[in-house]
Amino acid sequence: MTCLTFRNLKYRYPHQEKLALDSLSFTIKKGEFVGLIGANGAGKSTLCGAVMGLVPHFYKGAYGGKILLGGEDEDDAIEVAKTPIAELCRSVGLVFQNPFNQLSGARITVYEEIAFGLQNTGIVREEIRRRIEAVMELLDIVSLRDRNPFDLSGGQMQRVALASVLVMEPEILVLDEPTSQLDPAAGEEVFRAVETLKASGITIIMAEQKMEKLAAYCDRIILLHQGKIVDFDTPDQIFSRDDLSDYGICPPLSYLVAKKGAEKLDIYGWKPHSSRDSQDSRAAQDSRAARDSWFPAEIFAVRNLSFSYVPELPVLTDLCLDLDNRTTAIVGQNGAGKTTLVKLLKGLLSPVSGSIWYRKEDISGKTVAMLARDIGYVFQNPDDQIFKYHVLDEVMFGPLHIGMEEQLAKTRALEALETVGLTGLEEVNPYDLELHERKMVAVASVLAMDTAVLILDEPTIAQDYRGRETLKRLIRQLEGEGKAVLSILHDMDFVYDCFERVIVLAAGKVMGDAGGEVIFHNKELLKQAGLEQPTAVKLRNLRIK
Amino acid sequence: MKTISLYVDKKTYLTGLHPFTKLFYVIAAITAPLIAGKLSGFFLMIGISLILLISGGLLRKALPLVVFTFTILLTIFLIQGLFYQNNVTPLLSLGQLVFYREGLLYAARIGLNILNMLFSFALFVLSTDPFIFVEELERAGLPKKAGYIIVSVFQIIPQMAAAKNTITDAQRSRGLETEGRLLTRARAFIPLLSPVVTSALINTRERSAALEIRGFEAKTRKTFLSERSFSRSDRLGFFLMLLLLSVAVLWRNFQ
């Protein structure tokens, strides 16, 4: 039974010349799980918004063609552009790419936030209560019930955003990168939940960057490129295409292996970063030697650090940690305290007890601005970091304030923008950019300051294959320059590929601290911390068996 | 993020009362002395409010309000005592200044009126959760949008404060000095203003999309999560206040 029909849909945002969606025609059957892939800017989010009716009801602009919900027959189908969103939201649900934007702002507890949509649509009270309990259980947020939705970690907020839409039990569920900030276990959990929904007849459209997961769970995949549909087929067909790289897609590793053969890809020879023999690991040895002889450690020394936002909820307890020049990844469950830890290192938060030393100096005696010359920090949510009206001003702000000459600051800023692939957007207002671009603006604005330490909080959010490769290159380059890179990540493939040292944080404690090879073979640890093995490790193990 | 509400959930009988009961108290407390038309009526009413505040453990929170209004009261006494148009009977003089009986009485009336309003309002505001109050208003027929606006008003200040903190963090983490001496902090305040306003505007826009897709504009009657009906104490409260108003009417007519 047909559930969703696109008939020659065209759409252009106001004041734009290019079509964001160009002549889309396809149908989706009831109970199908359709993946949506394409490079950044291909039109995935716009398509998601179109099904929900935000395009054209909310974003206006030029709209042509039709989207029909229900039957293919126009008489008994609902036409999206002619139905108010207030009606559409009974049958369609949309989870935004940025969870912060999904919160209603009208409710002060997570429970009430989730209830909001149900209350508006007049669902009876007992049913509301039953559904909320179920969805909180499903997304593991029962413990957040009475918390203020604005005081949550990024991943916790994303879970609440998901819950607030799932709970409305729409017939068509549209998800725009719903797992981008979730820890691996929770991400997997969402895919499984979606599969259960699908079994109950709900139709799902999901934009996602995680090709492995889409290959495993989707019925069909739409490949989008510059607003046009390149292909709409089963994952097998899509991922066997030879021209995927033209569309900015890297197929799942398993497909690559099947195609080119494991030998050619040298999958057995793949080593994680730590055992790679390069000049970087020499630097690492030096720094290790340094650590043994000096105290506190070369870069950061954290001693008996405890922190809480509110006394009832301790976030970090008695944490001890040394950080040196090695590229270091911090991984762990949502709400484990990763962001909190790096904000403490940056001086943005002050310890409740314990101390933090930067290059053998206690940072409690310094202001954040004084530390800014040495320590750069890219926020998890780029919207928290950006405040200027031109990209170039934004990127020059840091350099100018740490005392660089105007000319040098400009040169640095332009270089940084080039590194992250934003050349040409200098004069644009960052608020008009896409999430992935704003994230890169945030990276560039710290990069331009040329600090000795760079802290990245989930840099891969919203990035496609190309964006992730850009970041990898950047991290390797910084490492080569002898800078210390510290990054929080939920993408284990990325971690395995780029980071020498992996620190596993769980419930405010360090549960593991070693090279990737060691961490990712410790199954017990991975399970406890909500992590998973990188694809390469999984595949290798599979082959060895 | 907190709300600007002064409400503290102390779980006393006062917080347990229905918001409308307390709202009716405010109305009764303000009108009763006016109906009665006696100065002593104000004293009586203020006394009742004070007793209620004390019994609800709210007096300490109410005191700052009194201190705040004290200056206003003082000016009223000064101005009316000295310059009230019907002043004829001098009461006391301080050097050149002569205070008149009529003016002081008039000032006392206004002052007591203000104090009376203040205490009854304090009772309402300190013991009522604004969110529950808005919910009750909506149940009584206030449109969803109006309810949302009232709730937003309670969140404007904390939201602005949150935005200010976020932007300050963004700025100081890139080298703008915002800590330390007053002058430094004052200087850091200016580059904050326009981003705070912009971010508020942008948030409002994003927020409205979020609201729409969750059926905010739906015509259906909203479901309320809690059942809050008038309890026995609420009915008793209403009865007592009606009694109070009748006494006031009688008092006025029997003299």
Ligand SMILES: Nc1ncnc2c1ncn2[C@@H]1O[C@H](COP(=O)(O)OP(=O)(O)OP(=O)(O)O)[C@@H](O)[C@H]1O
């Ligand atoms: N502003 C805040 N006020 C109160 N509690 C907070 C605040 N920010 C975070 N928390 C809580 O502190 C804990 C740690 O949050 P943190 O942001 O450090 O997690 P995280 O490890 O970065 O998670 P994620 O992977 O989801 O980003 C969580 O329980 C979170 O709810």
Ligand SMILES: [Mg+2]
């Ligand atoms: Mg975080």
